[in-house]
Amino acid sequence: MSHAQLLFLALILLTLGLTVAARRRTASLDDFYTAGGRVPVWQNALALAGDYLSAAAFLGAAGMYLGQGYDSLAYAVGTLAGWPLLLLLLAGPLRRQGRYTVAGVLSRRFDHAGVRLIGIACSLTVTLCYLVVQLVGAGKLIELLFGLPYLAAVGLVGTLMMAYVALGGMLATTWVQISKASLLFVCALLLAGGTLARFGGSPASLFDAVERLRGAAAFLPSQALSDPVEMLSLGLGLSLGLLGLPHVLMRFFTVADEDAARRSVGLATWLVAAFFALNIVIGYGALALVGPDPQFHGADGKLLGGGNMAALHLAELLGGDLARALVAAVAFATILAVVAGLTLAGASAVSHDLYAGWLKRGRAEPRRELAVSRLAALGLGLAAMLLSTVFQQLNIALMMGLAFAIAASANFPLLVLALNWRGLSARGVIWGGAAGIASSLALIVCGPAVWVAALGHAKPLFPYANPTLFSLPLAFAAAWLGSRRSLDSTPSRKQSQ
Incomplete structure (x- = not known):
């Protein structure tokens, strides 16, 4: 058995062991959805x-540095800008609401079936899009390593993610996330340190090598972000999209x-910033070291396994097969952890909001609600697996940007308005949510990322890859x-209740 196979097996056994242990401490619906609100601040921050x-922040970012250079840094800065906004606008107010999901927050203010349904639709759309991103990364990774x-x-990934959610709920997902985040930081430190060692420990020498290879460009x-409208739209989507991701919001x-929710977000912001700083070295290291090396390219000149595998090739160049196996295993753990959180968020929207809140009017039996949640996890997993086959050739960092655009256009406006505008009505929630989902999805499908890259048409119907600048105001x-x-326009339930 190879190093990669051994490490993959070890990580799968570790995460399944954590899930079994968490199951023993999951005795109620509150435990299943929120770990009973007992997670310490430092653990919640991790x-x-x-x-x-996610896979996009690790594998996709390194591949984008290799292919497009500066563009990857623009994605990192855009998403990092959303963390202070998350702390200031949502962390405290959402925690005060005491609800598990976006639809739960909206329905606390408006006792209206349409409001609950539009909240569910927004959450499920964002969750499904983000799941597709993770599964593409997982599929390409395992395809390259094991044939x-x-x-x-x-x-394989879909089966594991459904097991984590069905067996352990939020506590299992939290423990898996903590383990994965710790391993990811260790891996990033090793890759960044190994890269700098090739250049005498000097980031300046690394950047000089990049400039000699590619020039100031x-x-x-790149051409993809040379248009200021495109750049502004991307930045809006990345920074505000974070505030609409259901699996992140559940952490509050x-x-x-x-106070604990705010401190969690503050500490998490510093952790994410540190990782992005390491990613600059890793990404430009891949450009300088992997880019000109023919052993990592096929006869057609393309990178083996596609651009998303740049970090793996860099690890192999720096530390051989063992380092490559370690990076692959950590990337796999990264994907498993993120898809578990996403699946739990999506399953919660179906079981807690659709089944218990809407169909059963709050009178659902806990046992049946848990059963519905497990079935919802299965359905989401199958849908995401099918969609991932359509988009498997796209860079996952680019796809992440599109998922953020949908979150920024659908969930973010509804949450901000519901928490801060007294004049908002149930009809306003429904119209705003429907407009956000429909316009962002339509513009993405008609744009270059799908209409040209995925569907093969010569020209896009909508000229910009990132729709947030247009769909968010709408x-x-x-x-x-x-x-x-x-x-x-007067809500039937006051927010202060």
Whole structure:
């Protein structure tokens, strides 16, 4: 058995062991959804960072540095800008709400079936899109390392993620995230340190080598981001999209109180910033060392396994097969942890909001609600696996940006307005959510990332890859117009209740 296979098996056994242990401490619905609100601040911060630091932030970012240089840094800065906003705008107010999901927060203010349904639709759309990103990374990783067909590789990951959610709930997901985040930081430190050692420990020498290889263009936006409209739209989507990710928002309810939620976000912000700093060295190291090395390229000149495998090739160059196996195993653990959190968020939207809150009007039996949650995890996993086959050739960092755009256009406006605008009505929530989802999805499908890259058309119907600059104002405008036209703009449940 190879090093990679041994490490993969060890990580799978570790995470399954954590899941079994967590199951013994999961006795109620509150335990299943929020770990009973008993997670310490430092653990929740690590889990928050782990929820965000996905396959796109690791594998996709290194591949984007190799292919497009500066663009990857733009993605990192854009998403990092969202963390202070998350701390200031949502961490405290959402924790005070005491709800598990976006739809739960909205339905506390508005006792309206349409409000709950639009909240569920927004959450499930964002969750499904983000799941597809993770499964593409997982499929390509296992396909490259073990020679498995793509569908078999994705099926393996999907089976494991459904097991984590069905067996252990939030506590299992938290423990898996903490383990994964710790391993990811160790791996990033080793890769960054090994890269700098090749250049005498000097980042300046690394950047000089990059400039000799690619010129000053490596430190400037590529053609994809040369348009200021595109750049602004990307930045809006990345920074505000973080505030609409359901699996991140659920973390506010796993700690004891509002102060603990804020401190968790503050610590997680520093952890994410530190990882992105290491990623600059790793990404430009891949450009300088892997880019010109023919052993990592096929006869057609393309990187073996695609751009998402740049970090693995860098690890092999620096430390041989063992280092490559370690990076691959940690990347696999990263994907497993993130998809577990995403699946739990999606399953919660179905079981807690759709089944218990809407169909059963809050009178669902806990045992049946848990059963529905497990079935929902299965359905989400299958849907994400099927969709991942369509988008398997796209860079996962790019796909992450598109998922953030949907979150910024759908969930973010509804949460901000529901928490801060007294004039918002149930009709405004429904109109705003529907406009955000429909416009962001339509513009993404008609844009270059899907209409050209995935569907093969010569020209896009919509010229920009990132739609947030257009879809976000539309969502706000629709919410305002719906509230103005509402016959009764007074919420039936006050937010203060």
